[in-house]
Amino acid sequence: MATVNTLIYLIIYPGLLFLFLYSTFVEWYDRKLYARFQNRMGPTHTGKFGLLQPIADFFKLMAKEDIVPERADRKMFSALPAFGLAIVFTAMLLIPVWNYSLDRPSVISFSGDIIVVLYLLSLPTFIFFLAGWSSTNLFSIVGGARVLTMLFGYEVPLFLAVLSPAVLANSWRLAEIAAFYRQHPALIPVNLLGFVIALICVQAKLERTPFDIPHAETEIVGGTFTEYSGKKLAIFRLMMDAEMVVAAGLLATVFLGGFPGGPLLGLINFIVKTLFVIFFLALIRATTSRIRVDQVVTFSWKYLAPLAVLQLLITILVKGLIS
Amino acid sequence: MKFQIPIGPQHPALKEPIGLRITVEGEIIRDADLRLGYNHRGLEKLAEQKTWIQNIYLAERICGICSHSHTTCYVQGVEKLMELEPPKRGLYIRTLVAELERVHSHLLWLGVAGHEAGFDSFFMYTWRDREIVMDILETITGNRVHYGINTIGGVRRDLDEMQVKHILDSLEILRKRSEYYRNLGTTEPSFVARLAGVGYLSPEDAVALCAVGPTLRASGIARDVRKDDPYAVYEEVPFEVCTADTCDVLGRAVVRIKELFQSYNIIEYLLKNLPAGPIAVRAPRRAKPNEVVSRYEAPRGENIHYIKSNGTDKPERLKVRAPTLANYAATIKMLKNGFIADVPLIFAAIDPCICCAERAVSVVDARSGEEKIIPMNTLKQLSQKISYGKEKKRVAEWPL
Numbered sequence: 124m125a126t127v128n129t130l131i132y133l134i135i136y137p138g139l140l141f142l143f144l145y146s147t148f149v150e151w152y153d154r155k156l157y158a159r160f161q162n163r164m165g166p167t168h169t170g171k172f173g174l175l176q177p178i179a180d181f182f183k184l185m186a187k188e189d190i191v192p193e194r195a196d197r198k199m200f201s202a203l204p205a206f207g208l209a210i211v212f213t214a215m216l217l218i219p220v221w222n223y224s225l226d227r228p229s230v231i232s233f234s235g236d237i238i239v240v241l242y243l244l245s246l247p248t249f250i251f252f253l254a255g256w257s258s259t260n261l262f263s264i265v266g267g268a269r270v271l272t273m274l275f276g277y278e279v280p281l282f283l284a285v286l287s288p289a290v291l292a293n294s295w296r297l298a299e300i301a302a303f304y305r306q307h308p309a310l311i312p313v314n315l316l317g318f319v320i321a322l323i324c325v326q327a328k329l330e331r332t333p334f335d336i337p338h339a340e341t342e343i344v345g346g347t348f349t350e351y352s353g354k355k356l357a358i359f360r361l362m363m364d365a366e367m368v369v370a371a372g373l374l375a376t377v378f379l380g381g382f383p384g385g386p387l388l389g390l391i392n393f394i395v396k397t398l399f400v401i402f403f404l405a406l407i408r409a410t411t412s413r414i415r416v417d418q419v420v421t422f423s424w425k426y427l428a429p430l431a432v433l434q435l436l437i438t439i440l441v442k443g444l445i446s
Numbered sequence: 447m448k449f450q451i452p453i454g455p456q457h458p459a460l461k462e463p464i465g466l467r468i469t470v471e472g473e474i475i476r477d478a479d480l481r482l483g484y485n486h487r488g489l490e491k492l493a494e495q496k497t498w499i500q501n502i503y504l505a506e507r508i509c510g511i512c513s514h515s516h517t518t519c520y521v522q523g524v525e526k527l528m529e530l531e532p533p534k535r536g537l538y539i540r541t542l543v544a545e546l547e548r549v550h551s552h553l554l555w556l557g558v559a560g561h562e563a564g565f566d567s568f569f570m571y572t573w574r575d576r577e578i579v580m581d582i583l584e585t586i587t588g589n590r591v592h593y594g595i596n597t598i599g600g601v602r603r604d605l606d607e608m609q610v611k612h613i614l615d616s617l618e619i620l621r622k623r624s625e626y627y628r629n630l631g632t633t634e635p636s637f638v639a640r641l642a643g644v645g646y647l648s649p650e651d652a653v654a655l656c657a658v659g660p661t662l663r664a665s666g667i668a669r670d671v672r673k674d675d676p677y678a679v680y681e682e683v684p685f686e687v688c689t690a691d692t693c694d695v696l697g698r699a700v701v702r703i704k705e706l707f708q709s710y711n712i713i714e715y716l717l718k719n720l721p722a723g724p725i726a727v728r729a730p731r732r733a734k735p736n737e738v739v740s741r742y743e744a745p746r747g748e749n750i751h752y753i754k755s756n757g758t759d760k761p762e763r764l765k766v767r768a769p770t771l772a773n774y775a776a777t778i779k780m781l782k783n784g785f786i787a788d789v790p791l792i793f794a795a796i797d798p799c800i801c802c803a804e805r806a807v808s809v810v811d812a813r814s815g816e817e818k819i820i821p822m823n824t825l826k827q828l829s830q831k832i833s834y835g836k837e838k839k840r841v842a843e844w845p846l
Binding site for chain 2: 342
């Protein structure tokens with residue numbers, strides 16, 4: 124029975140199938156919001172309200188010709204999308220969605236899993252860099268270099284911002300952090316500043332405007348993905364969408380009190396809270412213009428990092444007050 | 447590590463083909479080289495085979511955005527050659543269309559600048575409101591892009607009261623929207639961060655490199671053909687030449703937004719003071735042997751047509767100097783020591799219209815990079831020599 128359960132976790136919910144469907148839905152939601160902010164219609168034709176458009180895009184890309192550049196490292200070039208997808212889907216297993224009790228909040232849950240999630244969310248950045256580098260295209264190389272340069276900017280503020288609620292909750296376990304804030308809802312506003320910082324950093328991590336620098340279309344064509352086409356590009360796109368779900372899930376767990384209420388209510392909680400986070404991500408995307416890569420680093424270290432330290436300070440003070 | 451990045455001839459930042467070879471060190475541009483000739487259409491040669499009237503419609507097709515600029519410039523020259531005096535009402539309508547064209551061109555540019563900076567919301571909004579101007583132009587001329595309103599000796603369509611009222615009403619909406627874009631474009635932090643200080647062009651350089659239009663005026667030099675050498679009815683119309691002193695892309699955006707408001711005022715003045723009378727005079731079929739230079743302030747800058755007649759009904763030579771060509775030298779100067787990220791912005795800031803500025807084709811050896819200029823006949827012989835005796839490729843068959 125345990126084996127069957129684990130298989131269900133891995134393949135159906137919250138594993139492969141659910142994540143695939145939900146990340147395509149999230150892409151639709153993001154596209155629709157972005158379009159409405161811009162006074163456009165967004166997807167309308169495929170399925171009801173264009174809901175099936177991301178899935179149609181995925182299968183269309185799967186059917187397209189798949190080209191590997193002559194001078195590229197063939198093995199690495201082909202393996203990277205699969206690795207990236209695997210990493211992001213693994214990260215999803217750690218998010219406490221299957222929330223019966225603290226004993227079994229997700230497929231695997233242990234003290235310190237918040238660090239593992241953050242680590243797993245850092246890896247796609249390296250996948251993007253390697254993808255750009257192994258393409259041996261000038262635009263991809265520039266894109267790859269930009270991916271790494273940006274990483275030095277947003278990674279530290281993100282870690283600080285996400286870890287400060289953990290400090291207040293006195294735990295490194297996602298499920299326990301969420302449970303702590305459910306018991307003490309008054310303490311959620313303490314982390315408001317951290318939530319805003321984490322939102323901005325996640326936007327940078329997902330490489331969306333104003334941080335879509337590594338694949339800035341008007342500057343370096345496709346950036347890291349210039350040489351990718353067909354199946355590999357489809358998988359990369361799915362990976363980006365799934366990464367958005369995982370990142371939104373992480374923020375909702377840490378800052379918004381997780382997803383209580385068993386399988387059904389927990390699922391509804393999960394959807395509402397992640398869509399809430401993604402709404403802000405879409406809003407930032409619609410209202411800003413792309414900044415330069417040097418401006419990202421300056422912005423992160425001038426404003427985000429000090430504010431994140433301030434958040435940590437507030438957290439420690441509040442912790443001292445309540446204990 | 448220095449390496450070369452080819453921006454173009456095919457690149458998402460460019461709407462038309464042009465080759466920009468950029469030598470970079472990391473993200474910083476050390477050198478830039480411009481290659482033209484991907485979009486040469488031989489318009490000047492074609493003009494020599496068409497009559498004076500036919501050439502109006504040819505000149506219109508030099509450019510899609512400033513189609514009225516090229517016809518007006520050409521028609522003014524021909525009118526000088528034929529010693530014609532177009533009636534006042536005709537000139538008023540001609541100027542009206544010219545200013546509406548400036549409004550649509552500048553709104554288009556604002557959107558393009560937004561898109562190049564990755565600010566797609568700005569792009570979508572400005573282009574939505576550009577439709578209002580396009581609709582006005584359609585009501586006046588019947589067309590959205592190639593208006594076909596100019597003719598030698600005046601214009602081809604008259605305005606009635608209803609149209610005047612419609613234009614004045616739409617103008618109010620445009621004013622309000624432009625006000626919003628002025629605030630947004632100059633205060634949105636991430637947008638301003640991208641534009642400010644980018645593509646510096648000192649006033650001395652701008653003059654020395656013969657920059658024209660908003661590029662020149664953003665460097666603080668108030669030079670405008672409409673003021674310096676008035677044509678049509680600009681002598682009677684009150685307006686100011688807009689400048690900025692920041693010498694960067696932000697300045698170029700500000701100049702264009704300021705010009706939008708000047709254009710609205712001009713349009714309002716023209717409509718309220720529209721004289722009565724005929725709109726055109728009859729033009730002769732031939733022009734006496736002579737030559738003339740016609741200048742016109744297009745939305746992108748000074749447009750020059752040189753026309754030579756030989757007494758027949760066709761021009762002997764039509765030479766077009768589009769504003770983009772004059773701005774290329776300044777662009778190279780602006781690109782140096784900038785970031786790769788700024789290339790599309792700096793290049794878009796001159797509002798390039800590439801096919802307007804194409805005058806020649808150079809043949810480059812793909813392997814050695816050697817460039818030569820060869821006549822058409824030699825090119826034909828060369829292609830025959832290469833393909834001589836070779837097996838013909840199978841002709842594609844229609845699958846059905």
